Amino acid sequence: MKKRLIGLSVFAVLSLLVAGCGGGDDTSVYLVFDIGGRGDQSFNDAAATGLDRAVEELEIAAxxxxxxxxxxxxxxxxxxxxxxxxxxxxxxxxxxTDAIAAAASAYPDTNFGLIDGFVPDLTADSNLVSLGFAEHEGSFLVGAAAALKTHTNKVGFIGGVEIDLIKRFEAGFAAGARHINPGIEIDIKYISQPPDFSGFTDPAKGKEIGTGMYQSGADVVYHAAGGSGGGLFQAAKEHSEETGSHVWAIGVDSDQYLTAGAEFQPYILTSMLKRVDVAVYETIATLVDDSFEGGYRTFDLAIDGVGYATSGGHVADISDQLEDLKAQVVSGAIAVPQAP
Structure with a gap:
């Protein structure tokens, strides 16, 4: 059972909560999206997928x-x-991060899950678990894919906002590309600077930057820009059609080949999978079986918490190389940097 309360004032939401939604589910879970919500074809949708699975398989009230x-x-x-x-x-x-730390303190009998943030000094007895991801490891693999697929020896990276979290994507992507070709040229741009976080919700700007990269010779561009990434897919499609020279885009967080629309599928090489869906589902499962623990959990390459998408078959010809690189990262033979 699910209810959605979106785009309402606090007073209106309170009214609906008092009214309730019926049902006999014993476990109540709330997912509070970031800006863009369900339908962003990226980070929020990945979280929603995990919630949907829990509703179906664990019979929770969501x-x-x-x-x-x-x-x-x-x-x-x-x-x-x-x-x-x-x-x-x-x-x-x-x-x-700050809001959920305060809420966890104010409501000690409620459990909280922070996706992609870090709150210090948590323990297993805390009512808050911080769910992190090894974005740099997954980005390393799509960086390698970009270097293996480029015909111009130039690739690009578009970050939504220039913060430490997104720079982990940049660092891994650049390391993967340079592992394949140390002399490769990498064009790196960010849409906005903090405290302006509009870079995650500005597809027009994503398209503008992506178009500029393609025009300057990059033929594979990776984005870590949330909802702005849709603009990159538009840029890849339009540049390919207008110039007759095919270029690639690489998605992020979820398998964007499956969500971006059929007209963009010929241009989406792969996506860096950040298994937010798994993090959400597995955390709910611990609540259902009464094994919830606070503290920290990292979803890395070793447990397939990050990875790369194969939908469309565009990386089938390089899959053996990517799998070999994955094994080397997991074994520690390759150490992927977390900062540029």
Missing amino acids: SELEPTAGGENRDELLNLAAEDGAQLVFGVGFLF
Whole structure:
């Protein structure tokens, strides 16, 4: 059972919560999306996939909340979920870090899951678990794929916002590309600088930067820009059609070959999979079987917490090389940097 409370004022949400939604599910889970919510074809959708699976397989009662356009009410939504009796509340994205730490302190009988953020001094007895990912490891593999597929010896990286988290994607991508070809040229650009986080929700700017990269000779471009990445796919399609020279885009977080639309599939080489869906589902499963623990959990390449997509078959010809590189990263033979 699921209910969605999106785009409402706090007063309106409270009214709906008081009314309730019926049902006999024993376990109540709230997923509080970041800006863009369900349907962003990226990070939020990956979290939603995990929630949907839990509803189907674990028979939980699930509810969704989405912040206002500027995200100013994240703390209010977390508090609303706890007040409604949720047993587990997720905050999707690092921008929830301060708000979820405060909520976990204010509601000690409610469990919380922070996706992609870090709160210090957590223990197994904490009511908050920080769910992190080895983005640099997955990005290493798609960087290698870019270097193996380029015909111009030039690739690109578009980051949404220039923060440490996104620079891990950059670092891994560049390391993977240079592992294959130390002399490769890598064009790196960010859409916005903090405290401006619009770089994650600006597909027009993503398209503008992507078009510029393709025009300057890059023929494979990877984005870690959330909702802005849709603009990159548009740029790849239009550049290929207008010039007759095929270029590639690489998606992020979820398998964007499957979500971006059929017209873009010929241009999506692969996606760096960040298994937010697995993190959400497995955390809910620990709640259901009464084994929830606070603290920290990292989803890395060794447990397939990150990886690369094979949909479309565009990397089939290099899959043996990518799998060999994966094995070397997992074994420690290759150490992937976390910063440029």
